[in-house]
Ligand SMILES: *[C@@H]1O[C@H](CO)[C@@H](O)[C@H](O)[C@H]1NC(C)=O
Protein backbone atom coordinates (compact mmCIF):
# COMPACT_ATOMS: atom_id res chain seq x y z
CA UNK A 1 0.00 0.00 0.00
CA UNK A 2 1.10 3.52 -0.81
CA UNK A 3 2.51 5.11 2.33
CA UNK A 4 0.31 8.17 2.19
CA UNK A 5 -2.82 6.06 1.91
CA UNK A 6 -1.73 3.88 4.77
CA UNK A 7 -1.18 6.96 6.82
CA UNK A 8 -4.62 8.18 6.07
CA UNK A 9 -6.33 5.06 7.27
CA UNK A 10 -4.50 5.61 10.51
CA UNK A 11 -5.48 9.23 10.51
CA UNK A 12 -9.11 8.31 10.85
CA UNK A 13 -8.23 6.51 14.03
CA UNK A 14 -6.90 9.61 15.76
CA UNK A 15 -10.25 10.87 16.87
CA UNK A 16 -11.64 7.55 17.92
CA UNK A 17 -8.90 5.30 19.18
CA UNK A 18 -7.43 6.83 22.27
CA UNK A 19 -4.52 4.61 23.02
CA UNK A 20 -2.57 2.28 20.77
CA UNK A 21 -2.01 3.75 17.39
CA UNK A 22 -0.17 1.00 15.59
CA UNK A 23 0.33 3.21 12.55
CA UNK A 24 2.61 5.53 14.45
CA UNK A 25 5.00 3.10 15.97
CA UNK A 26 7.77 5.62 16.25
CA UNK A 27 5.51 8.44 17.26
CA UNK A 28 5.04 9.75 20.71
CA UNK A 29 1.37 10.58 20.80
CA UNK A 30 -0.05 10.93 24.25
CA UNK A 31 1.93 11.76 27.37
CA UNK A 32 1.90 9.08 30.00
CA UNK A 33 2.78 11.12 33.03
CA UNK A 34 0.55 13.82 34.47
CA UNK A 35 1.24 17.20 32.91
CA UNK A 36 2.22 19.95 35.29
CA UNK A 37 1.37 23.58 35.91
CA UNK A 38 -2.02 24.37 34.57
CA UNK A 39 -1.95 22.13 31.53
CA UNK A 40 -5.11 20.15 31.30
CA UNK A 41 -4.61 16.47 31.73
CA UNK A 42 -7.82 16.07 29.79
CA UNK A 43 -6.59 17.62 26.60
CA UNK A 44 -5.61 14.82 24.29
CA UNK A 45 -4.29 16.92 21.49
CA UNK A 46 -1.60 18.79 23.27
CA UNK A 47 -0.79 22.28 22.11
CA UNK A 48 2.33 22.93 24.07
CA UNK A 49 4.99 20.27 23.79
CA UNK A 50 5.89 19.14 27.29
CA UNK A 51 9.67 19.12 27.78
CA UNK A 52 9.31 16.50 30.50
CA UNK A 53 7.41 13.88 28.55
CA UNK A 54 8.10 14.72 24.95
CA UNK A 55 11.15 13.24 23.24
CA UNK A 56 13.58 15.78 21.79
CA UNK A 57 12.95 14.50 18.30
CA UNK A 58 9.57 15.60 17.03
CA UNK A 59 7.93 13.45 14.41
CA UNK A 60 7.30 15.44 11.23
CA UNK A 61 4.33 13.32 10.16
CA UNK A 62 2.61 13.64 13.51
CA UNK A 63 3.21 17.39 13.49
CA UNK A 64 1.76 17.61 9.98
CA UNK A 65 -1.36 15.73 11.09
CA UNK A 66 -1.92 18.19 13.92
CA UNK A 67 -1.48 21.01 11.43
CA UNK A 68 -4.19 19.59 9.14
CA UNK A 69 -6.62 19.50 12.08
CA UNK A 70 -8.93 17.04 10.32
CA UNK A 71 -12.35 17.34 11.97
CA UNK A 72 -13.19 14.20 13.89
CA UNK A 73 -15.12 13.63 17.07
CA UNK A 74 -16.01 16.60 19.23
CA UNK A 75 -12.90 17.66 21.10
CA UNK A 76 -12.62 18.44 24.76
CA UNK A 77 -11.85 22.02 25.58
CA UNK A 78 -11.18 24.17 28.62
CA UNK A 79 -12.96 27.30 27.47
CA UNK A 80 -15.37 28.73 30.03
CA UNK A 81 -13.90 26.95 33.06
CA UNK A 82 -13.90 29.17 36.14
CA UNK A 83 -14.87 28.97 39.80
CA UNK A 84 -18.66 29.22 40.06
CA UNK A 85 -18.66 32.68 41.65
CA UNK A 86 -17.07 34.13 38.51
CA UNK A 87 -19.20 35.71 35.81
CA UNK A 88 -18.15 35.78 32.17
CA UNK A 89 -17.95 39.39 30.96
CA UNK A 90 -16.44 39.30 27.47
CA UNK A 91 -14.72 37.00 25.01
CA UNK A 92 -12.13 37.86 22.34
CA UNK A 93 -11.51 35.24 19.69
CA UNK A 94 -8.59 35.20 17.23
CA UNK A 95 -8.80 32.53 14.56
CA UNK A 96 -6.69 31.32 11.72
CA UNK A 97 -8.76 30.52 8.63
CA UNK A 98 -9.63 26.88 8.07
CA UNK A 99 -8.13 24.38 5.64
CA UNK A 100 -7.39 26.04 2.32
CA UNK A 101 -6.16 25.20 -1.13
CA UNK A 102 -2.42 25.94 -1.64
CA UNK A 103 -1.21 29.45 -2.38
CA UNK A 104 1.55 28.11 -4.65
CA UNK A 105 1.78 25.44 -7.33
CA UNK A 106 4.63 23.01 -7.71
CA UNK A 107 5.98 23.97 -11.14
CA UNK A 108 5.16 21.68 -14.07
CA UNK A 109 2.88 19.36 -12.14
CA UNK A 110 -0.88 19.01 -12.15
CA UNK A 111 -2.32 20.83 -9.17
CA UNK A 112 -4.30 18.69 -6.70
CA UNK A 113 -7.90 18.13 -7.70
CA UNK A 114 -9.83 19.38 -4.71
CA UNK A 115 -13.45 20.36 -4.94
CA UNK A 116 -14.27 23.55 -3.04
CA UNK A 117 -18.05 23.34 -3.40
CA UNK A 118 -19.94 22.45 -0.23
CA UNK A 119 -21.87 19.18 -0.42
CA UNK A 120 -23.57 16.97 2.11
CA UNK A 121 -22.28 13.62 0.86
CA UNK A 122 -18.60 14.46 1.23
CA UNK A 123 -16.47 14.19 4.32
CA UNK A 124 -15.86 16.00 6.53
CA UNK A 125 -19.46 16.99 7.09
CA UNK A 126 -21.26 19.13 9.66
CA UNK A 127 -25.02 18.95 10.31
CA UNK A 128 -25.28 22.71 9.81
CA UNK A 129 -23.53 22.71 6.43
CA UNK A 130 -26.60 23.01 4.18
CA UNK A 131 -28.25 25.57 6.46
CA UNK A 132 -25.02 27.56 6.39
CA UNK A 133 -24.99 27.66 2.59
CA UNK A 134 -28.63 28.65 2.46
CA UNK A 135 -28.12 31.37 5.07
CA UNK A 136 -25.08 32.74 3.25
CA UNK A 137 -27.04 33.04 0.04
CA UNK A 138 -29.37 35.47 1.85
CA UNK A 139 -26.52 37.75 2.95
CA UNK A 140 -26.09 41.18 1.43
CA UNK A 141 -23.24 43.60 0.92
CA UNK A 142 -24.63 45.86 3.64
CA UNK A 143 -23.11 43.59 6.29
CA UNK A 144 -19.56 44.14 5.11
CA UNK A 145 -17.16 47.02 4.98
CA UNK A 146 -15.72 47.58 1.51
CA UNK A 147 -13.92 45.75 -0.12
CA UNK A 148 -15.28 42.71 1.75
CA UNK A 149 -18.64 43.17 0.05
CA UNK A 150 -17.16 41.98 -3.24
CA UNK A 151 -16.10 38.58 -1.81
CA UNK A 152 -18.12 35.35 -2.08
CA UNK A 153 -19.61 34.32 1.30
CA UNK A 154 -18.79 30.63 0.95
CA UNK A 155 -16.42 28.56 -1.19
CA UNK A 156 -17.98 27.44 -4.45
CA UNK A 157 -15.50 26.31 -7.11
CA UNK A 158 -15.55 22.68 -8.36
CA UNK A 159 -11.79 22.98 -8.75
CA UNK A 160 -10.58 25.13 -5.87
CA UNK A 161 -8.98 28.43 -6.69
CA UNK A 162 -5.60 29.24 -5.17
CA UNK A 163 -5.98 29.89 -1.45
CA UNK A 164 -9.69 29.08 -1.41
CA UNK A 165 -11.27 27.75 1.77
CA UNK A 166 -12.31 24.09 1.40
CA UNK A 167 -15.27 22.20 2.82
CA UNK A 168 -12.89 20.97 5.53
CA UNK A 169 -12.15 24.60 6.39
CA UNK A 170 -15.84 25.45 6.65
CA UNK A 171 -16.57 22.41 8.82
CA UNK A 172 -13.65 23.24 11.13
CA UNK A 173 -15.10 26.66 11.85
CA UNK A 174 -18.73 25.53 12.09
CA UNK A 175 -17.39 23.21 14.79
CA UNK A 176 -15.45 25.98 16.50
CA UNK A 177 -18.54 28.17 16.46
CA UNK A 178 -20.79 25.47 17.85
CA UNK A 179 -18.32 24.65 20.60
CA UNK A 180 -18.14 28.32 21.62
CA UNK A 181 -21.94 28.52 21.44
CA UNK A 182 -22.38 25.63 23.86
CA UNK A 183 -19.94 27.15 26.32
CA UNK A 184 -20.37 30.90 26.07
CA UNK A 185 -24.02 31.25 25.12
CA UNK A 186 -25.79 28.20 26.51
CA UNK A 187 -23.75 27.79 29.66
CA UNK A 188 -22.51 31.30 30.47
CA UNK A 189 -25.16 33.48 28.78
CA UNK A 190 -22.56 35.86 27.39
CA UNK A 191 -25.19 37.45 25.13
CA UNK A 192 -28.91 37.86 25.76
CA UNK A 193 -31.30 36.13 23.35
CA UNK A 194 -32.13 39.47 21.79
CA UNK A 195 -28.47 40.45 21.38
CA UNK A 196 -27.83 43.63 19.45
CA UNK A 197 -25.42 44.59 16.69
CA UNK A 198 -23.09 46.56 18.95
CA UNK A 199 -22.53 43.58 21.24
CA UNK A 200 -20.49 41.92 18.52
CA UNK A 201 -17.22 43.13 17.08
CA UNK A 202 -16.27 41.39 13.83
CA UNK A 203 -13.12 41.99 11.86
CA UNK A 204 -11.39 40.11 9.05
CA UNK A 205 -8.61 40.53 6.53
CA UNK A 206 -9.66 40.94 2.93
CA UNK A 207 -9.20 37.34 1.79
CA UNK A 208 -12.20 35.20 0.97
CA UNK A 209 -10.86 32.41 3.21
CA UNK A 210 -10.74 34.61 6.31
CA UNK A 211 -14.14 36.19 5.66
CA UNK A 212 -15.72 32.78 5.03
CA UNK A 213 -14.03 31.27 8.08
CA UNK A 214 -15.37 34.12 10.20
CA UNK A 215 -18.86 33.60 8.80
CA UNK A 216 -18.75 29.85 9.40
CA UNK A 217 -17.68 30.36 13.00
CA UNK A 218 -20.31 33.03 13.50
CA UNK A 219 -22.97 30.77 12.00
CA UNK A 220 -22.00 27.94 14.35
CA UNK A 221 -22.06 30.43 17.24
CA UNK A 222 -25.30 32.21 16.32
CA UNK A 223 -27.23 29.96 13.91
CA UNK A 224 -29.57 31.86 11.58
CA UNK A 225 -28.33 35.21 12.85
CA UNK A 226 -30.15 38.30 11.63
CA UNK A 227 -28.07 39.71 8.77
CA UNK A 228 -29.11 43.24 9.72
CA UNK A 229 -27.24 42.89 13.02
CA UNK A 230 -23.95 41.77 11.44
CA UNK A 231 -21.16 44.08 10.37
CA UNK A 232 -17.72 42.77 9.41
CA UNK A 233 -14.95 45.34 9.40
CA UNK A 234 -12.07 45.05 7.00
CA UNK A 235 -8.52 44.85 8.37
CA UNK A 236 -5.91 45.69 5.73
CA UNK A 237 -2.96 44.47 7.79
CA UNK A 238 -2.30 40.83 8.68
CA UNK A 239 -0.93 42.15 11.99
CA UNK A 240 -4.24 43.87 12.72
CA UNK A 241 -2.28 47.00 13.51
CA UNK A 242 -4.44 49.48 11.58
CA UNK A 243 -3.57 53.07 12.49
CA UNK A 244 -0.34 52.09 14.29
CA UNK A 245 1.43 49.96 11.68
CA UNK A 246 4.42 52.21 11.16
CA UNK A 247 7.25 50.72 13.21
CA UNK A 248 10.75 50.78 11.69
CA UNK A 249 12.39 48.68 14.42
CA UNK A 250 9.85 45.91 13.84
CA UNK A 251 10.94 45.74 10.23
CA UNK A 252 14.58 45.57 11.27
CA UNK A 253 13.82 42.58 13.50
CA UNK A 254 12.02 40.95 10.62
CA UNK A 255 14.96 41.41 8.27
CA UNK A 256 17.34 39.88 10.80
CA UNK A 257 14.93 37.03 11.40
CA UNK A 258 14.74 36.34 7.67
CA UNK A 259 18.52 36.35 7.48
CA UNK A 260 18.63 33.80 10.32
CA UNK A 261 16.16 31.62 8.44
CA UNK A 262 18.22 31.81 5.29
CA UNK A 263 21.46 30.85 7.06
CA UNK A 264 19.83 27.89 8.79
CA UNK A 265 18.57 26.64 5.47
CA UNK A 266 22.02 26.86 3.92
CA UNK A 267 23.42 24.72 6.74
CA UNK A 268 20.97 21.90 6.06
CA UNK A 269 22.57 19.79 3.36
CA UNK A 270 19.86 17.17 3.47
CA UNK A 271 17.30 19.85 2.74
CA UNK A 272 19.32 21.17 -0.19
CA UNK A 273 19.66 17.62 -1.53
CA UNK A 274 15.91 17.08 -1.22
CA UNK A 275 15.09 20.29 -3.09
CA UNK A 276 17.61 19.20 -5.72
CA UNK A 277 15.92 15.81 -6.16
CA UNK A 278 12.48 17.33 -6.35
CA UNK A 279 13.68 19.92 -8.84
CA UNK A 280 15.01 17.10 -11.02
CA UNK A 281 11.67 15.31 -10.85
CA UNK A 282 9.71 18.33 -11.98
CA UNK A 283 12.53 19.48 -14.28
CA UNK A 284 13.05 23.08 -13.15
CA UNK A 285 16.08 24.78 -11.56
CA UNK A 286 16.33 24.11 -7.80
CA UNK A 287 16.00 27.80 -7.11
CA UNK A 288 12.70 27.97 -8.93
CA UNK A 289 11.35 24.97 -7.07
CA UNK A 290 12.33 26.38 -3.70
CA UNK A 291 10.76 29.74 -4.56
CA UNK A 292 7.51 27.86 -5.27
CA UNK A 293 7.38 26.90 -1.59
CA UNK A 294 6.51 23.25 -2.36
CA UNK A 295 5.69 22.35 1.27
CA UNK A 296 2.53 24.43 1.06
CA UNK A 297 1.25 22.37 -1.82
CA UNK A 298 2.52 19.10 -0.32
CA UNK A 299 0.64 19.79 2.90
CA UNK A 300 -2.54 20.06 0.84
CA UNK A 301 -1.88 16.66 -0.74
CA UNK A 302 -1.12 15.29 2.69
CA UNK A 303 -4.14 16.76 4.49
CA UNK A 304 -6.49 15.67 1.70
CA UNK A 305 -5.22 12.14 1.17
CA UNK A 306 -4.18 12.92 -2.40
CA UNK A 307 -0.93 11.30 -3.55
CA UNK A 308 2.02 13.57 -4.17
CA UNK A 309 2.57 14.56 -7.81
CA UNK A 310 4.54 12.43 -10.27
CA UNK A 311 6.21 13.19 -13.58
CA UNK A 312 7.94 10.81 -15.99
CA UNK A 313 11.11 11.46 -13.96
CA UNK A 314 9.57 10.07 -10.78
CA UNK A 315 7.37 11.08 -7.89
CA UNK A 316 7.58 13.58 -5.09
CA UNK A 317 7.30 11.35 -2.03
CA UNK A 318 6.90 11.05 1.71
CA UNK A 319 10.65 11.18 2.32
CA UNK A 320 10.86 14.59 0.64
CA UNK A 321 7.91 15.72 2.71
CA UNK A 322 9.50 14.56 5.95
CA UNK A 323 12.79 16.33 5.27
CA UNK A 324 11.15 19.67 4.54
CA UNK A 325 8.72 19.37 7.45
CA UNK A 326 11.55 18.41 9.81
CA UNK A 327 13.44 21.48 8.70
CA UNK A 328 10.40 23.63 9.48
CA UNK A 329 10.31 22.23 13.00
CA UNK A 330 14.05 22.81 13.37
CA UNK A 331 13.56 26.36 12.12
CA UNK A 332 10.89 27.03 14.74
CA UNK A 333 13.20 25.74 17.41
CA UNK A 334 16.03 28.04 16.39
CA UNK A 335 13.59 30.90 16.01
CA UNK A 336 12.69 30.57 19.69
CA UNK A 337 16.34 30.54 20.74
CA UNK A 338 17.54 33.50 18.71
CA UNK A 339 14.71 35.78 19.89
CA UNK A 340 14.72 37.97 16.78
CA UNK A 341 11.21 36.80 16.05
CA UNK A 342 10.27 37.70 19.61
CA UNK A 343 11.35 41.29 18.95
CA UNK A 344 9.32 41.35 15.78
CA UNK A 345 6.35 39.83 17.62
CA UNK A 346 6.31 42.21 20.56
CA UNK A 347 6.14 45.18 18.21
CA UNK A 348 3.88 43.44 15.72
CA UNK A 349 1.34 42.28 18.30
CA UNK A 350 1.27 45.34 20.52
CA UNK A 351 -1.44 47.26 18.62
CA UNK A 352 -3.96 44.40 18.59
CA UNK A 353 -3.23 43.48 22.21
CA UNK A 354 -3.62 47.13 23.17
CA UNK A 355 -6.93 47.23 21.35
CA UNK A 356 -8.06 44.08 23.15
CA UNK A 357 -7.27 45.37 26.63
CA UNK A 358 -9.05 48.61 25.70
CA UNK A 359 -12.15 46.57 24.87
CA UNK A 360 -11.80 44.60 28.10
CA UNK A 361 -11.42 47.73 30.20
CA UNK A 362 -14.55 49.24 28.69
CA UNK A 363 -16.42 46.04 29.54
CA UNK A 364 -15.23 46.21 33.16
CA UNK A 365 -16.80 49.66 33.35
CA UNK A 366 -20.11 48.00 32.69
CA UNK A 367 -20.42 48.93 29.03
CA UNK A 368 -22.42 46.29 27.21
CA UNK A 369 -20.75 46.71 23.82
CA UNK A 370 -18.36 44.41 21.99
CA UNK A 371 -18.82 41.53 24.41
CA UNK A 372 -17.90 39.02 21.73
CA UNK A 373 -15.05 40.04 19.43
CA UNK A 374 -13.95 37.89 16.51
CA UNK A 375 -10.80 38.54 14.49
CA UNK A 376 -10.53 36.27 11.46
CA UNK A 377 -6.90 36.10 10.54
CA UNK A 378 -3.80 34.18 9.45
CA UNK A 379 -0.90 32.18 10.86
CA UNK A 380 1.15 35.38 10.53
CA UNK A 381 -1.36 37.06 12.85
CA UNK A 382 -1.63 34.40 15.55
CA UNK A 383 2.03 33.49 15.61
CA UNK A 384 3.31 36.94 16.73
CA UNK A 385 0.54 37.26 19.32
CA UNK A 386 1.47 33.88 20.83
CA UNK A 387 5.14 34.75 20.83
CA UNK A 388 4.57 38.23 22.31
CA UNK A 389 2.52 36.70 25.13
CA UNK A 390 5.49 34.50 25.98
CA UNK A 391 3.86 31.34 24.61
CA UNK A 392 6.92 30.52 22.54
CA UNK A 393 6.42 26.80 23.10
CA UNK A 394 2.99 26.89 21.50
CA UNK A 395 2.70 24.98 18.27
CA UNK A 396 2.56 26.82 14.98
CA UNK A 397 -1.08 27.80 14.30
CA UNK A 398 -2.81 24.89 12.58
CA UNK A 399 -5.74 25.37 10.23
CA UNK A 400 -8.71 26.83 12.13
CA UNK A 401 -6.54 27.46 15.21
CA UNK A 402 -8.23 29.56 17.87
CA UNK A 403 -6.71 31.82 20.51
CA UNK A 404 -9.19 33.14 23.04
CA UNK A 405 -9.08 35.81 25.74
CA UNK A 406 -11.83 35.50 28.35
CA UNK A 407 -12.66 38.28 30.80
CA UNK A 408 -14.26 37.31 34.11
CA UNK A 409 -15.69 39.21 37.05
CA UNK A 410 -15.61 37.94 40.62
CA UNK A 411 -19.21 38.19 41.85
CA UNK A 412 -17.94 38.24 45.43
CA UNK A 413 -15.63 41.19 44.66
CA UNK A 414 -17.24 42.90 41.69
CA UNK A 415 -14.38 45.35 41.18
CA UNK A 416 -11.96 42.49 40.48
CA UNK A 417 -11.56 41.14 36.97
CA UNK A 418 -9.53 38.25 35.68
CA UNK A 419 -8.40 36.91 32.33
CA UNK A 420 -7.92 33.45 30.90
CA UNK A 421 -6.01 32.66 27.70
CA UNK A 422 -6.82 29.53 25.71
CA UNK A 423 -5.08 28.16 22.67
CA UNK A 424 -6.97 25.48 20.76
CA UNK A 425 -8.98 24.71 23.87
CA UNK A 426 -6.00 24.40 26.22
CA UNK A 427 -5.70 26.81 29.12
CA UNK A 428 -2.30 28.47 28.67
CA UNK A 429 -2.89 31.40 31.03
CA UNK A 430 -0.17 30.33 33.43
CA UNK A 431 2.34 29.86 30.63
CA UNK A 432 2.15 33.51 29.57
CA UNK A 433 4.86 36.00 30.55
CA UNK A 434 2.35 38.06 32.51
CA UNK A 435 0.99 35.25 34.67
CA UNK A 436 3.73 32.66 34.74
CA UNK A 437 4.54 32.78 38.43
CA UNK A 438 1.13 33.92 39.55
CA UNK A 439 0.58 30.80 41.66
CA UNK A 440 3.77 31.43 43.60
CA UNK A 441 2.82 34.99 44.41
CA UNK A 442 -0.90 35.03 44.80
CA UNK A 443 -3.59 32.83 46.31
CA UNK A 444 -6.11 33.99 43.70
CA UNK A 445 -7.30 31.21 41.42
CA UNK A 446 -7.46 33.39 38.32
CA UNK A 447 -5.01 35.72 36.59
CA UNK A 448 -5.84 39.39 37.33
CA UNK A 449 -6.68 41.61 34.36
CA UNK A 450 -4.16 44.16 35.72
CA UNK A 451 -1.34 41.72 34.94
CA UNK A 452 -2.28 41.68 31.27
CA UNK A 453 -2.82 45.45 31.20
CA UNK A 454 0.54 46.17 32.81
CA UNK A 455 2.20 43.77 30.42
CA UNK A 456 0.72 45.31 27.30
CA UNK A 457 1.17 48.93 28.41
CA UNK A 458 4.75 48.54 29.56
CA UNK A 459 6.32 45.21 30.50
CA UNK A 460 6.17 43.56 27.10
CA UNK A 461 8.79 46.01 25.83
CA UNK A 462 11.27 44.78 28.42
CA UNK A 463 11.80 41.68 26.28
CA UNK A 464 13.39 43.97 23.68
CA UNK A 465 16.21 44.86 26.02
CA UNK A 466 16.24 48.55 25.08
CA UNK A 467 15.20 51.49 27.18
CA UNK A 468 11.82 51.94 25.49
CA UNK A 469 8.83 51.27 27.67
CA UNK A 470 6.18 52.25 25.18
CA UNK A 471 5.31 51.35 21.62
CA UNK A 472 6.43 54.56 20.01
CA UNK A 473 9.88 54.61 21.65
CA UNK A 474 10.44 50.91 21.05
CA UNK A 475 9.53 51.30 17.37
CA UNK A 476 11.90 54.19 16.83
CA UNK A 477 14.88 53.14 18.90
CA UNK A 478 18.14 54.41 17.43
CA UNK A 479 20.68 52.05 18.95
CA UNK A 480 19.21 48.93 17.34
C1 LIG B 1 -7.46 7.69 1.14
O1 LIG B 1 -7.50 7.31 -0.22
C2 LIG B 1 -7.60 5.92 -0.45
C3 LIG B 1 -7.71 5.66 -1.92
O2 LIG B 1 -6.97 6.57 -2.67
C4 LIG B 1 -8.81 5.32 0.28
O3 LIG B 1 -8.78 3.91 0.13
C5 LIG B 1 -8.81 5.72 1.74
O4 LIG B 1 -9.98 5.28 2.35
C6 LIG B 1 -8.69 7.22 1.86
N1 LIG B 1 -8.64 7.57 3.28
C7 LIG B 1 -9.46 8.48 3.80
C8 LIG B 1 -9.29 8.73 5.25
O5 LIG B 1 -10.28 9.08 3.17
Ligand SMILES: *[C@@H]1O[C@H](CO)[C@@H](O)[C@H](O)[C@H]1NC(C)=O
Nearest residue numbers: 244350351354355358471472
Ligand atom coordinates in the same frame (compact mmCIF):
# COMPACT_ATOMS: atom_id res chain seq x y z
C1 LIG C 1 -3.69 51.90 22.93
O1 LIG C 1 -5.08 52.04 23.16
C2 LIG C 1 -5.49 53.32 23.61
C3 LIG C 1 -6.99 53.29 23.79
O2 LIG C 1 -7.38 52.20 24.55
C4 LIG C 1 -5.09 54.37 22.58
O3 LIG C 1 -5.42 55.65 23.06
C5 LIG C 1 -3.60 54.27 22.27
O4 LIG C 1 -3.28 55.16 21.22
C6 LIG C 1 -3.24 52.87 21.86
N1 LIG C 1 -1.81 52.78 21.65
C7 LIG C 1 -1.25 52.15 20.62
C8 LIG C 1 0.21 52.21 20.50
O5 LIG C 1 -1.89 51.55 19.77
